[in-house]
Amino acid sequence: MSQGKRIVLASRPHGEPTSANFRLEDYTPPTPGAGEVLLRTIWLSLDPYMRGRMADGPSYAAPVPVGGVMEGGTVSEVIASNNPAFAKGDIVLSRAGWQTHVLSDGKGLAKIDPKIAPISTAVGVLGMPGMTAYTGLLEIGKPQAGETVVVAAASGAVGSAVGQIAKIKGARAIGIAGGKDKCAYVKNELGFDECLDHRDPNLAAKLKEACPKGIDVYFENVGGAVFDAVFPLLNAFARIPVCGLIAHYNDTEAHAPKWAGAMMRNILTKRLTFRGFIVSDFAAMHGDFLRDMSQWVREGKVKYKEFVTEGLDSAPEAFMGLLKGANFGKQLVRVGPDKA
Amino acid sequence: MSQGKRIVLASRPHGEPTSANFRLEDYTPPTPGAGEVLLRTIWLSLDPYMRGRMADGPSYAAPVPVGGVMEGGTVSEVIASNNPAFAKGDIVLSRAGWQTHVLSDGKGLAKIDPKIAPISTAVGVLGMPGMTAYTGLLEIGKPQAGETVVVAAASGAVGSAVGQIAKIKGARAIGIAGGKDKCAYVKNELGFDECLDHRDPNLAAKLKEACPKGIDVYFENVGGAVFDAVFPLLNAFARIPVCGLIAHYNDTEAHAPKWAGAMMRNILTKRLTFRGFIVSDFAAMHGDFLRDMSQWVREGKVKYKEFVTEGLDSAPEAFMGLLKGANFGKQLVRVGPDKA
Numbered sequence: 021m022s023q024g025k026r027i028v029l030a031s032r033p034h035g036e037p038t039s040a041n042f043r044l045e046d047y048t049p050p051t052p053g054a055g056e057v058l059l060r061t062i063w064l065s066l067d068p069y070m071r072g073r074m075a076d077g078p079s080y081a082a083p084v085p086v087g088g089v090m091e092g093g094t095v096s097e098v099i100a101s102n103n104p105a106f107a108k109g110d111i112v113l114s115r116a117g118w119q120t121h122v123l124s125d126g127k128g129l130a131k132i133d134p135k136i137a138p139i140s141t142a143v144g145v146l147g148m149p150g151m152t153a154y155t156g157l158l159e160i161g162k163p164q165a166g167e168t169v170v171v172a173a174a175s176g177a178v179g180s181a182v183g184q185i186a187k188i189k190g191a192r193a194i195g196i197a198g199g200k201d202k203c204a205y206v207k208n209e210l211g212f213d214e215c216l217d218h219r220d221p222n223l224a225a226k227l228k229e230a231c232p233k234g235i236d237v238y239f240e241n242v243g244g245a246v247f248d249a250v251f252p253l254l255n256a257f258a259r260i261p262v263c264g265l266i267a268h269y270n271d272t273e274a275h276a277p278k279w280a281g282a283m284m285r286n287i288l289t290k291r292l293t294f295r296g297f298i299v300s301d302f303a304a305m306h307g308d309f310l311r312d313m314s315q316w317v318r319e320g321k322v323k324y325k326e327f328v329t330e331g332l333d334s335a336p337e338a339f340m341g342l343l344k345g346a347n348f349g350k351q352l353v354r355v356g357p358d359k360a
Numbered sequence: 361m362s363q364g365k366r367i368v369l370a371s372r373p374h375g376e377p378t379s380a381n382f383r384l385e386d387y388t389p390p391t392p393g394a395g396e397v398l399l400r401t402i403w404l405s406l407d408p409y410m411r412g413r414m415a416d417g418p419s420y421a422a423p424v425p426v427g428g429v430m431e432g433g434t435v436s437e438v439i440a441s442n443n444p445a446f447a448k449g450d451i452v453l454s455r456a457g458w459q460t461h462v463l464s465d466g467k468g469l470a471k472i473d474p475k476i477a478p479i480s481t482a483v484g485v486l487g488m489p490g491m492t493a494y495t496g497l498l499e500i501g502k503p504q505a506g507e508t509v510v511v512a513a514a515s516g517a518v519g520s521a522v523g524q525i526a527k528i529k530g531a532r533a534i535g536i537a538g539g540k541d542k543c544a545y546v547k548n549e550l551g552f553d554e555c556l557d558h559r560d561p562n563l564a565a566k567l568k569e570a571c572p573k574g575i576d577v578y579f580e581n582v583g584g585a586v587f588d589a590v591f592p593l594l595n596a597f598a599r600i601p602v603c604g605l606i607a608h609y610n611d612t613e614a615h616a617p618k619w620a621g622a623m624m625r626n627i628l629t630k631r632l633t634f635r636g637f638i639v640s641d642f643a644a645m646h647g648d649f650l651r652d653m654s655q656w657v658r659e660g661k662v663k664y665k666e667f668v669t670e671g672l673d674s675a676p677e678a679f680m681g682l683l684k685g686a687n688f689g690k691q692l693v694r695v696g697p698d699k700a
Contacts, residue, residue, distance in 0.1 A: 072629075079629045080596070243624055256420070262627045274621030281614030283623065284583055287602045287636040289412075289419045294634040296627040 024049040025332050026119030029084045033074055036270045036343070041074065042090070042336040049121035056123050057106045059096035060360060061116050064332070064353040065143035066092065066339050067177070068241075069298075071269040080298055090118035090335075093143045095132060099360060106131075113142045118335050120355060137317065139358070144350040145317060145324040148299055149177035151309045152263060155302035157182050157239060158189075160261035160295045165190030167236035168255075170227070172196040172246045174206045174215055175325065177350035178263065181313075182239045183212045184322045191237070194230050196223075196246055198345040205348075210323055218242075224249040234258075243267040248278040254292060262296040269343060325349030364389040365672050366459030369424045373414055376610045376683070381414065382430070382676040389461035396463050397446045399436035400700055401456050404672070404693040405483035406432065406679045407517070408581075409638075411609040420638055430458035430675075433483045435472060439700060446471075453482045458675050460695060477657065479698070484690040485657060485664040488639055489517035491649045492603060495642035497522050497579055498529075500601035500635045505530030507576035510567070512536040512586045514546045514555055515665065517690035518603065521653075522579045523552045524662045531577070534570050536563075536586055538685040545688075550663055558582075564589040574598075583607040588618040594632060602636040609683060665689030 023046055030043035052058045073091050076083045084091055094116040098106045103126045106112070113130040116122040132142045144150065163169050169186035173179040174195025183193035183206070195206040195215035206215035214230040216223060227249045234255035240247065244267030254260070268275065279286070286292060316322040327349040329338040335353045342351045363386055370383040392398045413431050416423045424431055434456040438446045443466045446452070453470040456462040472482045484490065503509050509526035513519040514535025523533035523546070535546040535555035546555035554570040556563060567589045574595035580587065584607030594600070608615065619626070626632060656662040667689040669678040675693045682691045 080631065240624070247624070262624060265624055265628055268625065274625070276616050276620035277624065280616040280620030280623070283620070284580070284587070284602060284605055284617065284634075285608065285614070287634050288605055289636070291420065291636045291638065291641060292634075293636075294624075294627050294632075296629070296631040296633075298631065301631060 022049075022120075023047075024119065024121045026089050026117075027332065027335055028089050029074060029086055031086060032076060033270075035272045037071070037074060037336075037340055039336055039340075044333060047119075050123050052100050052102050052123055055103050056125055057098050057103050057129075058100040059094075059112065059114055059116055059122050059124055060099045061094045061096050061120050061122075061332075061355040062111070062358060063095040063140045063143060064092050064116075064118060064335060064355050065094065065147070065149075066335065066342050066351040066353060067149065068264055068266045068269065068342065070339060071266075071343060091115065092117050093148055094355070095139050095142050096122075097356075097360065111139050113147065118332065120332060136314065140326060140352055141317070141324070143352070144177055144326065145181060145322060146310065146313055149350065150181050150313050150322075151302075151306065152299040153178045153181035153239075154185060154309045154313060155299060155305050156261035156263050156297055157185050157237070159302055159305070160293070160297060161186075161237040161239055161259050163189045163191040163237050166192075168192045168194060168231050168233055169237040169239065170194045170196070170231065170235050170250055171239040172218065172242040173266065173345070174210075174212065175202040175348060177324070178241055179239070180206070180210055180324060180349075181322060184210055184316075186237070187211055188316065188321055194227070194235075196227075196242075202348060205325070218246055224252075228253060237261075239263060241266060243277070251277070251279040251283075251286070254286070254290060256290045258290065258292050260292065260294045262294060263298075266343065326352055328352045328354050330354050362389075362460075363387075364459065364461045366429050366457075367672065367675055368429055369414060369426055371426060372416060373610075375612045377411070377414060377676075377680055379676055379680075384673060387459075390463050392440050392442050392463055395443050396465055397438050397443050397469075398440040399434075399452065399454055399456055399462050399464055400439045401434045401436050401460050401462075401672075401695040402451070402698060403435040403480045403483060404432050404456075404458060404675060404695050405434065405487070405489075406675065406682050406691040406693060407489065408604055408606045408609065408682065410679060411606075411683060431455065432457050433488055434695070435479050435482050436462075437696075437700065451479050453487065458672065460672060476654065480666060480692055481657070481664070483692070484517055484666065485521060485662060486650065486653055489690065490521050490653050490662075491642075491646065492639040493518045493521035493579075494525060494649045494653060495639060495645050496601035496603050496637055497525050497577070499642055499645070500633070500637060501526075501577040501579060501599050503529045503531040503577050506532075508532045508534060508571050508573055509577040509579065510534045510536070510571065510575050510590055511579040512558065512582040513606065513685070514550075514552065515542040515688060517664070518581055519579070520546070520550055520664060520689075521662060524550055524656070526577070527551055528656065528661055534567070536567075536582075542688060545665070558586055564592075568593060577601075579603060581606060583617070591617070591619040591623075591626070594626070594630060596630045598630065598632050600632065600634045602634060603638075606683065666692055668692045668694050670694050
């Protein structure tokens with residue numbers, strides 16, 4: 021058995037996380053007891069929500085304790101099993117966190133069939149990010165044919181799926197992304213109707229031009245300047261699923277959005293719906309999601325892009341980059357080979 | 361035929377309306393042409409939304425033009441009819457506005473059966489305010505047994521119905537109202553679990569005490585200090601139907617709520633739903649509303665209080681009072697006798 025490695029939360033960040041907030045530790049992989057399996061991490065998913073887990077403010081989930089292993093979804097291999105439900109060699113979806121090996125009693129593990137799709141998609145387009153897009157867009161956003169849907173971080177794991185599902189439903193999809201390459205990809209490869217650069221100083225004017233009939237659904241995953249540009253364009257009865265606010269995760273104090281003073285009045289006069297959600301709120305839709313999304317991926321209607329860094333050691337740097345949009349596609353860490 | 365009287369919008373208010381914004385005019389009641397009826401106003405309903413119609417800012421409805429008759433719902437009598445659908449003596453729900461007589465082609469008129477309930481309730485508990493409470497609370501607020509529902513202007517037409525319907529659904533109802541008498545009425549007569557005075561400097565602390573398990577539904581019809589007190593107490597998955605913002609209708613500039621900087625983050629982390637509505641968004645529920653509300657009124661489960669001023673001339677003063685909470689119960693103007 022090789023030596024294990026894990027990354028723990030060394031200290032809570034104040035503002036932007038730095039490498040000092042993480043610590044790499046060696047450990048001896050444990051031996052499975054009765055009913056347990058030992059998992060080896062193949063893919064670690066990095067996602068913006070992890071910034072919330074590093075803080076101890078009130079949120080929907082408990083924070084990672086200082087000294088604790090950073091949380092995260094993984095694609096893992098069963099390398100030893102005392103549990104009749106799992107065999108050595110099984111590939112499973114797990115929440116092993118930022119580490120190479122972990123024990124599990126089998127609860128919460130879901131087997132992944134490598135024949136259906138590349139196993140990495142279980143933490144991407146066919147996993148939590150894809151289901152976040154699917155449920156938030158369809159259950160809260162409810163895009164109708166001909167309506168206009170706007171989403172930021174449009175080349176990322178969630179945003180890319182949001183826009184492509186909007187297109188499948190007959191809506192116009194307007195993306196916002198960071199830089200020319202991402203915008204070109206979103207428009208030309210993913211088939212959005214338009215994609216704008218959030219760094220463009222004329223974002224508000226360009227967004228208005230790209231949405232001549234206003235905005236019916238704004239899938240909120242960034243906040244900040246994008247929300248400021250979107251807000252005055254919202255149509256009557258617009259729906260705003262609030263999924264994330266990555267532009268604010270490193271804020272050290274609360275910033276009122278530009279339109280804060282007008283928000284409640286606009287909610288009233290335009291009959292807007294703002295609704296926050298996390299993917300587990302829609303756990304009952306997992307079957308529908310898997311059926312639809314697998315089919316759309318197979319048919320090429322939903323494309324995805326992965327952005328891979330190599331080795332568990334790369335995770336802190338990759339995560340800090342993710343918060344700044346340094347990734348181009350779904351951020352993954354290759355922790356181990358597909359087959360040990 | 362007696363001389364007609366009407367009140368027109370003389371000028372748009374800046375901030376609080378004054379009597380100079382209204383003008384009383386005499387006119388000769390018109391004669392109905394083919395297919396038309398002539399209506400005589402019995403009851404004029406005064407409602408906070410009328411402040412919006414006096415302004416020309418963007419809203420869900422066109423403003424009253426300067427020089428135009430002030431809009432409003434009325435209970436009227438058909439005093440002459442060339443329309444086979446209506447007979448002289450019929451009592452109808454109309455939008456005759458602030459005037460004694462008006463012609464109608466019959467469209468939009470609804471007959472009122474005086475045997476079911478006092479005819480004034482057609483613009484009160486069995487009319488628009490009652491249906492606003494019913495639809496907003498049940499369709500957006502969705503109170504569950506044991507949950508806590510908070511509503512301000514709790515002795516008013518909408519708020520009183522919100523709290524009583526919440527009780528019928530098994531929820532706790534906490535009211536907020538202006539002054540001792542209103543609070544005593546809300547608690548003792550209407551059966552709310554508690555009612556707090558919005559003028560109390562310790563409102564936030566007292567509200568917290570009255571809601572030991574937090575707030576699951578906040579029916580927003582005032583904004584201002586009440587919202588500031590409510591916001592930190594909202595539970596995960598709380599629903600906030602946004603029906604009105606009377607505390608802000610006279611604002612001359614936008615005021616960000618105290619919690620503006622934290623609103624989007626709380627919507628996300630607490631999975632809150634904010635949704636604006638007006639009663640016509642739920643027009644399809646009119647049958648359900650009338651059936652349920654008539655029964656509840658009959659059974660004494662929903663009580664109501666009317667606050668009547670005499671004569672059309674009293675409308676401007678009464679309306680200005682309404683915006684400041686001078687009324688105690690549903691504000692009505694007795695424009696003419698039940699029978700001419």
